[in-house]
Amino acid sequence: xxxxxxxxxxxxxxxxxxxxxxxxxxxxxxxxxxxxxxxxxxxxxxxxxxxxxxxxxxxxxxxxxxxxxxxxxxxxxxxxxxxxxxxxxxxxxxxxxxxxxxxxxxxxxxxxxxxxxxxxxxxxxxxxxxxxxxxxxxxxxxxxxxxxxxxxxxxxxxxxxxxxxxxxxxxxxxxxxxxxxxxxxxxxxxxxxxxxxxxxxxxxxxxxxxxxxxxxxxxxxxxxxxxxxxxxxxxxxxxxxxxxxxxxxxxxxxxxxxxxxxxx
Amino acid sequence: xxxxxxxxxxxxxxxxxxxxxxxxxxxxxxxxxxxxxxxxxxxxxxxxxxxxxxxxxxxxxxxxxxxxxxxxxxxxxxxxxxxxxxxxxxxxxxxxxxxxxxxxxxxxxxxxxxxxxxxxxxxxxxxxxxxxxxxxxxxxxxxxxxxxxxxxxxxxxxxxxxxxxxxxxxxxxxxxxxxxxxxxxxxxxxxxxxxxxxxxxxxxxxxxxxxxxxxxxxxxxxxxxxxxxxxxxxxxxxxxxxxxxxxxxxxxxxxxxxxxxxxxxxxxxxxxxxxxxxxxxxxxxxxxxxxxxxxxxxxxxxxxxxxxxxxxxxxxxxxxxxxxxxxxxxxxxxxxxxxxxxxxxxxxxxxxxxxxxxxxxxxxxxxxxxxxxxxxxxxxxxxxxxxxxxxxxxxxxxxxxxx
Numbered sequence: 001x002x003x004x005x006x007x008x009x010x011x012x013x014x015x016x017x018x019x020x021x022x023x024x025x026x027x028x029x030x031x032x033x034x035x036x037x038x039x040x041x042x043x044x045x046x047x048x049x050x051x052x053x054x055x056x057x058x059x060x061x062x063x064x065x066x067x068x069x070x071x072x073x074x075x076x077x078x079x080x081x082x083x084x085x086x087x088x089x090x091x092x093x094x095x096x097x098x099x100x101x102x103x104x105x106x107x108x109x110x111x112x113x114x115x116x117x118x119x120x121x122x123x124x125x126x127x128x129x130x131x132x133x134x135x136x137x138x139x140x141x142x143x144x145x146x147x148x149x150x151x152x153x154x155x156x157x158x159x160x161x162x163x164x165x166x167x168x169x170x171x172x173x174x175x176x177x178x179x180x181x182x183x184x185x186x187x188x189x190x191x192x193x194x195x196x197x198x199x200x201x202x203x204x205x206x207x208x209x210x211x212x213x214x215x216x217x218x219x220x221x222x223x224x225x226x227x228x229x230x231x232x233x234x235x236x237x238x239x240x241x242x243x244x245x246x247x248x249x250x251x252x253x254x255x256x257x258x259x260x261x262x263x264x
Numbered sequence: 265x266x267x268x269x270x271x272x273x274x275x276x277x278x279x280x281x282x283x284x285x286x287x288x289x290x291x292x293x294x295x296x297x298x299x300x301x302x303x304x305x306x307x308x309x310x311x312x313x314x315x316x317x318x319x320x321x322x323x324x325x326x327x328x329x330x331x332x333x334x335x336x337x338x339x340x341x342x343x344x345x346x347x348x349x350x351x352x353x354x355x356x357x358x359x360x361x362x363x364x365x366x367x368x369x370x371x372x373x374x375x376x377x378x379x380x381x382x383x384x385x386x387x388x389x390x391x392x393x394x395x396x397x398x399x400x401x402x403x404x405x406x407x408x409x410x411x412x413x414x415x416x417x418x419x420x421x422x423x424x425x426x427x428x429x430x431x432x433x434x435x436x437x438x439x440x441x442x443x444x445x446x447x448x449x450x451x452x453x454x455x456x457x458x459x460x461x462x463x464x465x466x467x468x469x470x471x472x473x474x475x476x477x478x479x480x481x482x483x484x485x486x487x488x489x490x491x492x493x494x495x496x497x498x499x500x501x502x503x504x505x506x507x508x509x510x511x512x513x514x515x516x517x518x519x520x521x522x523x524x525x526x527x528x529x530x531x532x533x534x535x536x537x538x539x540x541x542x543x544x545x546x547x548x549x550x551x552x553x554x555x556x557x558x559x560x561x562x563x564x565x566x567x568x569x570x571x572x573x574x575x576x577x578x579x580x581x582x583x584x585x586x587x588x589x590x591x592x593x594x595x596x597x598x599x600x601x602x603x604x605x606x607x608x609x610x611x612x613x614x615x616x617x618x619x620x621x622x623x624x625x626x627x628x629x630x631x632x633x634x635x636x637x638x639x640x641x642x643x644x645x646x647x648x649x650x651x652x653x654x655x656x657x658x659x660x661x662x663x664x665x666x667x
Contacts, residue, residue: 057540083542091540097533111541
């Protein structure tokens with residue numbers, strides 16, 4: 001815990017309100033993400049997790065409040081500076097969102113071509129390395145439609161990592177994966193964080209994966225329209241709040257059923 | 265025995281007795297109808313609060329009809345599995361009816377006695393049939409709807425203007441060599457919008473040339489001026505018909521595919537992925553298509569012109585016995601090279617408009633399969649309207665300048 005306190009706050013969310021028109025989704029969100037955190041945004045379906053992620057990655061303007069990266073308020077910047085900030089962010093979308101008209105290797109090469117001055121040969125080398133990192137070295141010449149869903153997710157990670165960003169956002173990385181692939185994906189996320197020192201922000205409601213990788217989290221709630229708990233998932237298990245307990249224990253109250261930590 | 269239903273109302277206690285086999289897939293039409301009538305009566309009693317307590321009761325006295333084992337559809341091995349006696353004698357048919365009674369009873373504050381029901385059934389009866397007030401659907405009045413759509417019109421036209429502005433900026437970037445679109449993309453788009461459309465353009469414009477020749481020949485014969493069919497077909501093809509026809513074919517083929525492709529990318533979050541990398545979708549997706557189609561439309565039009573004139577040539581030479589030399593001479597005498605330039609100007613504008621409409625509709629597409637369909641339709645409709653409007657504007661401008 002002492003280690004944690006020495007770390008820098010890299011993402012700061014202040015008084016954030018998310019809304020579509022007059023329909024408020026979440027309000028008064030305040031939290032910080034520290035360097036090299038694996039930070040999980042939890043919550044039931046429809047509570048605004050993905051919308052929060054869209055605000056963080058610059059796709060949806062917040063109704064109110066600020067999102068700061070390293071002290072720079074993203075939404076107060078002009079378009080050019082926003083683009084510069086975005087360069088530090090890698091995003092893995094739920095379905096991978098690979099560009100379907102390009103091969104996997106090209107998918108990774110496009111951001112590299114766009115943002116670096118590497119030679120074509122170097123770009124090919126880097127994209128091959130990135131694919132190998134996620135275990136897809138044989139599939140560089142495949143199109144996204146020719147590979148399985150799990151592979152597409154891994155390729156999505158490789159592309160999110162293309163520019164070695166400071167922050168990586170994951171939208172439900174393990175949703176729809178078999179337990180083995182999901183565990184491998186968690187392992188991969190941990191490895192990448194440890195060796196490259198990235199800060200990871202993950203939207204998820206897969207409890208197994210949350211407990212095994214996250215060191216910090218918030219739990220959003222659709223009824224109160226704000227977060228109802230903040231802290232590491234294991235700490236939250238000791239929370240007195242009933243809603244938090246039922247979420248983390250699959251709808252059961254404290255003391256009922258098996259303890260989620262025992263399942264791991 | 266199929267489902268039967270009866271009720272008694274005594275001392276303001278309503279006792280509902282359902283018995284025998286209540287299953288969705290079993291029972292005759294007549295049987296369902298008579299039960300339906302009883303159900304309505306019971307609900308009415310509950311709604312009019314004629315009772316203070318409801319006792320729900322279910323019992324099965326009959327034996328289930330067994331599957332006819334003489335039929336040899338099933339092997340002996342599977343017989344056990346399809347024997348319906350392993351299923352309950354009731355299913356959602358009864359549950360739905362009881363749930364409605366319970367819902368009505370709740371709102372009338374009538375107590376319900378479940379004790380006569382099988383325990384398995386009670387567990388399934390705790391559903392909320394009425395929509396909760398948590399999710400409110402706001403319904404607008406007529407006036408509000410009018411106001412909203414008026415605001416939307418101005419919003420969407422602003423959006424379209426915004427798009428035009430962004431296109432202009434992207435083109436500016438492109439000519440300075442700073443745009444995020446590669447020449448490879450442009451070449452690929454050039455191939456897919458041009459070579460792939462040649463067969464259909466050949467067929468349609470050749471036939472149009474034939475039709476024009478036949479129809480005009482009928483009229484010109486009366487004046488003894490059959491020879492002029494040559495120049496009539498050539499001039500009308502080259503000046504307007506060729507470009508318009510090519511425009512319509514390309515709008516249906518290429519414009520629609522632009523909208524569908526970009527719309528699907530929107531659904532798959534591919535456009536979002538571009539945005540998060542800070543790569544402009546306008547430069548990456550729209551620019552190659554816009555440039556490719558604007559460049560290729562004049563070439564396609566020239567090809568369509570050639571095929572159309574060829575159609576006219578075939579009719580005049582083989583159908584009307586005019587010599588090829590006379591055909592060429594007539595065209596040379598009457599047609600002016602300006603017609604060709606005017607036609608190509610048309611096609612340049614059409615190419616720009618079609619790619620603009622296709623890409624714009626794709627980019628503003630919603631996130632559903634239906635939205636992609638709508639985007640495609642709007643792209644084609646907008647392109648064709650654009651083609652006709654642009655043609656009239658160009659024609660008016662040219663006629664003012666006596667061309």
